[in-house]
Amino acid sequence: MSFKVGLTRELRDAQGEPAFGRRALEVLEANPAIEWEYIPETLREITPEVAARYDGIYVNAPKVTRASVAREDCRVKIFARHGVGYDSVDVPAMSERGILVTNTPLAVRRPVAVATLTMLFALTGRLFVKDRLTRAGRWAERTSHMGVGLVGRTLGLVGAGGIGQELLRVAQPFGMRHLVADPYVDDGVLAPLGARRVDLDRLMGEADFVVVACLLNDETHHLIGAPQFARMKPTAFFINMGRGPVVDEPALIETLRARRIAGAGIDVFEQEPIDPANPLLALDNVIVTPHALCWTDECFHDIASTGLRSIVDVSLGRRPAHLVDPGAWKGAA
Structure with missing residues (x-):
């Protein structure tokens, strides 16, 4: 059975390439069952329709709210934040739904x-x-x-x-x-x-x-x-x-x-x-500066590698590193 992953599309550069470099995407190859794509929609907030489409979402700019995961057909198991901040994610609402949230504190x-x-x-x-x-x-x-x-x-x-x-x-x-x-x-x-x-x-x-x-x-x-x-x-x-x-x-x-x-x-x-x-x-x-002064090839590669590894871990039933709410982890399904 496949594990579908969506990456928010503002993480691409003007040429449509991943801003963090292609090498970080190799992390996803650790689980052959993973199928990934850039989320087709340009989003300010993760919608219920998007949350029903993916098992894991790698998110940068869009907000993740209680409404994002309110529907019964919500499929998401993990939101992995691209970066250390998580004020754009309603973490208590995610934990209530049994959805994990990770960030990348060491990479930044x-x-x-x-x-x-x-x-x-x-x-x-x-x-x-x-x-x-x-x-x-x-x-x-x-x-x-x-x-x-x-x-x-x-x-x-x-x-x-x-x-x-x-x-x-x-x-x-x-x-x-x-x-x-x-x-x-x-x-x-x-x-x-x-x-x-x-x-x-x-x-x-x-x-x-x-x-x-x-x-x-x-x-x-x-x-x-x-x-x-x-x-x-x-x-x-x-x-x-x-x-x-x-x-x-x-x-x-x-x-x-x-x-x-x-x-x-x-x-x-x-x-x-x-x-x-x-x-x-x-x-x-x-x-x-546009909330980007620390952005370098090194920084973005390390952030993406860490964040995507969290998604891989969840897809394999492993506890991911850097859980924002460690209590949300209930063990492998």
Whole structure:
């Protein structure tokens, strides 16, 4: 009997090839019973019709809601998320239906940590300002756009899970002081990484570089808003590499418009894709990227290989790695 797998189609590039490379698809060959295809429909949300068609779905952008799996003919046994975040999936609703949800937390740690440093270097080095000066023939103005050194400055992380801890590791050679605001990480984990836990208010006030690296959930929604931005130094930079709704975006826009902080680097937004009329896009003191700064061939291959392996495991009756809700696994059928 075949095990039918659907991949959401936005995972293809402009040529129709898998954005993560063909090599990752070889993982599916571990079970000859697997038949896979790109889901024909372009979806914002997995529909009941799609859920009735496949045993496993590899999902990137579309939401997975209670309505997605509400029908009696729902066939899905696993939704494997392409990436670490799972705020687009109604995990409790899936668990109620006995449907597994997996993510890929290990594959993204180093790429997101490196992407965060990329954003930090671009901001502190005034990279885009200097690019514009050079193109406009304004060479003589370069002394008016001095960069900011890192040694002795303070890096503040809002969230120190796997990605945050990896960032602390890769940032160690740059001579910064490390602060963390995270009520759930153990101090014994932070100490070897040269970091100290503080409350959020203190972190916002002391950090030269504030980086959001936490998950999005009810507790972190709009965790960073006007009161937090008001605590930041006028010389500080703000970077969001986590999820857009962790930040009150209008408050960020107002802070940047008023130039109360030195600048920002934003890879994630409250609405994605971002509205072309979003005021952030008109500001010259923010760098914006399309929730893709960490995307490299290495990153996408590792994500896809891990995610597709979860589907293979379920097809073979094995417990997959990286279950979002471990309690949903009831053993092989």
